Amino acid sequence: MALGEQVSMEVIEIKGFGNADVLAPATRETPVPEAGEVLIEVAAAGVNRADCLQRMGKYPPPPGVSDIPGLEVAGTVAAIGKDVLEIKEGDAVMALVAGGGYASHCVAAEECVLPIPAGLSMTEAAAVPETFFTVWSTVFNRAYLDESETLLVHGGSSGIGTAAIQLAKAFGARVFVTAGSHEKCAYCRELGADAAINYKSADFVKEVAGLTDGKGVDVILDMVAGDYVPRNIASLGENGRIVMIAFMGGTSAQINLVPFLLKRISLTGAGLRARSNAFKGAIAEDLKAFVWPMFEQGKIKSIIDSTFPLAEAGEAHKRMESSAHMGKIVLTV
Ligand SMILES: NC(=O)c1ccc[n+]([C@@H]2O[C@H](COP(=O)([O-])OP(=O)(O)OC[C@H]3O[C@@H](n4cnc5c(N)ncnc54)[C@H](OP(=O)(O)O)[C@@H]3O)[C@@H](O)[C@H]2O)c1
Numbered sequence: 001m002a003l004g005e006q007v008s009m010e011v012i013e014i015k016g017f018g019n020a021d022v023l024a025p026a027t028r029e030t031p032v033p034e035a036g037e038v039l040i041e042v043a044a045a046g047v048n049r050a051d052c053l054q055r056m057g058k059y060p061p062p063p064g065v066s067d068i069p070g071l072e073v074a075g076t077v078a079a080i081g082k083d084v085l086e087i088k089e090g091d092a093v094m095a096l097v098a099g100g101g102y103a104s105h106c107v108a109a110e111e112c113v114l115p116i117p118a119g120l121s122m123t124e125a126a127a128v129p130e131t132f133f134t135v136w137s138t139v140f141n142r143a144y145l146d147e148s149e150t151l152l153v154h155g156g157s158s159g160i161g162t163a164a165i166q167l168a169k170a171f172g173a174r175v176f177v178t179a180g181s182h183e184k185c186a187y188c189r190e191l192g193a194d195a196a197i198n199y200k201s202a203d204f205v206k207e208v209a210g211l212t213d214g215k216g217v218d219v220i221l222d223m224v225a226g227d228y229v230p231r232n233i234a235s236l237g238e239n240g241r242i243v244m245i246a247f248m249g250g251t252s253a254q255i256n257l258v259p260f261l262l263k264r265i266s267l268t269g270a271g272l273r274a275r276s277n278a279f280k281g282a283i284a285e286d287l288k289a290f291v292w293p294m295f296e297q298g299k300i301k302s303i304i305d306s307t308f309p310l311a312e313a314g315e316a317h318k319r320m321e322s323s324a325h326m327g328k329i330v331l332t333v
Contacts (some may be wrong), residue, residue, distance in 0.1 A: 010333070011068050012102035012313045017057030020317035023069075023102075025310070031066075031100075031107045033081035036277075038113055040093060044126035044307075045101040046072040047316045047329040048159065049246070050273065055317065061099040062274040069313075070101020071273065073108070074116060074125035075333075084110050092116050096129035096280055098273050102313055104333050111281025114288060117295035124302035127328035130272075131163035132291060133283050134245060138270050139164055139221055140171075141283075143241040147172035149218035152208060152235060154228065156196060157184035157326040159303075160245065164221050165191045166300040167291065176211060178204050180323065187326050191303070208235040216240060216263075226250025229267075236265050244269035303327030 009030040015022050033039045051069040053059035061067055074094040077087055087093065087110060094116055095108035116125040139145050145168060153164045156177025168175045169192035177188045178199040185196035197207045208217060216237030222228060226249030232242050233255060240263060259265060272280070294300045305325040308316040310333045319325055 009103055009105040010310065011104070012070075012310060012331075014055050014067065014069060017055065020052075020055070020314040020321065022055060023314040023317060028068075028103075030105045033079055033084075033107050035082040036084060036110050037081040037107050038077050038084055038087050038093075038095075038110060039079040039081075040073055040075040040095060040106050040108055040113075041078040042073045042075040042101070042104055042106050042333045043122035044074050044333065045070045045103075045106075045310070045331045046126045046128075046130055046159075047313075047320055047331060048072070048130050049248075049320060050130075051102075052317050052321055065098040066100035066107075068100045068103055070097065070099065070103065070106070070331075072096055072126060072129040073101045073106045074122045074128075075106075077113075078105065086110070087113055092122075094125040094129055096133050096272075096284070102310065102331060104310070109277040109280075111277045112284060114284055115292075117292045119296060119298075120302060123304060123307055123330050123332060126330050127159070127302045127304055128163075128295075131159045131328070132167070132287055133280065134160060134272050135164045135167055135221070136287060136291070137272060137283050138243045138245055139168060139219060142268055142270055143219040143221075143243045143266075145171070145173055145219045150174040150176065150212060150237075152204075152217045152220045152232075153177045153193075154199075154221065155179070155223045155248075156188040156193060158223070159328045160221070160223060161188070162191055162303040162327045165193050169193075170294050170299050176208060176217065184326055205231050205234050212237065219243070221245065224249040226253060229253035230255045233259050233265065233267070236263060238263045239265070241266045241268065245271070305329050307332050309333075 013026040096112040156179040188196040223246040225247040305327040
């Protein structure tokens with residue numbers, strides 16, 4: 001597509017905040033990529049829990065970002081803006097975006113656009129950026145998980161959880177997860193988890209103590225928070241690190257601070273969406289160097305739960321909010 005050529009694109013709009021039925025197909029003018037940006041003709045777009053929060057009015061896009069939901073896409077480069085040097089029209093790419101993914105066309109910053117590892121379909125590629133950028137920047141960069149250590153992942157069967165299990169195992173760590181059903185636990189074990197705890201029928205604090213001979217784990221990736229926070233602290237070993245990425249169980253917690261001194265532990269958190277393109281670009285470089293070869297060698301895979309046509313984004317959100325899924329839900333264009 002020539003720069004400046006105005007054609008319309010198909011999008012999903014949030015028609016007033018509410019349940020999944022507020023997601024509706026619409027037509028908008030196709031954006032023109034600015035300097036340092038590329039326009040992608042989208043083949044598939046990943047669905048994330050954050051999109052459900054945005055739809056409910058609880059997670060607005062950062063300033064200047066499209067109000068169209070969608071944080072990750074895969075497709076073909078349709079146009080490039082000024083000063084884009086390493087990407088060209090026709091390239092098959094995936095991209096992390098701060099919004100605008102639920103559409104037939106999407107603009108992405110050059111730093112956040114990555115090649116598709118050989119062997120991945122567009123659908124599989126669209127399911128990668130949000131989870132792998134998040135797991136890399138939290139479990140490894142923020143909590144600096146080491147290959148000799150043990151990681152506990154809550155929500156093991158989620159998009160984030162399935163990426164965390166695979167990456168941590170691929171780097172040699174021991175991985176425990178919690179999940180909400182026997183089936184989900186079995187699936188996490190299939191993906192490589194050393195132990196999976198059904199939190200509905202067992203107390204993960206007791207289980208983790210048993211699995212670690214009372215020592216506790218080194219790192220916890222937590223998307224639940226709320227009353228999990230004191231229980232996470234109890235499950236952490238000496239010099240342990242908790243990294244929080246969401247608050248599905250609540251945003252406040254009452255904790256005893258004594259273990260911070262006795263066990264020298266750290267409690268931290270991170271949100272990816274509003275970070276700079278430079279920050280995201282540095283993660284992209286790491287992923288290309290260390291993780292893309294793992295996809296190409298078949299050591300890790302993109303886990304697809306289900307696909308829905310773009311126009312049925314509301315159905316995709318219903319499946320996500322049912323929590324029946326395991327892995328990623330993807331919209332196809
Ligand atoms: N901070 C960041 O930068 C960042 C980036 C990406 C994602 N996130 C967050 O990470 C979380 C996972 O994202 P995702 O897209 O992978 O989500 P997802 O696939 O929908 O997974 C969420 C899973 O968590 C489990 N869960 C455990 N406790 C829960 C609770 N109290 N309420 C609801 N679900 C609960 C559910 O399975 P079971 O309960 O059956 O086990 C559910 O399937 C989301 O909250 C998302 O917003 C944060």
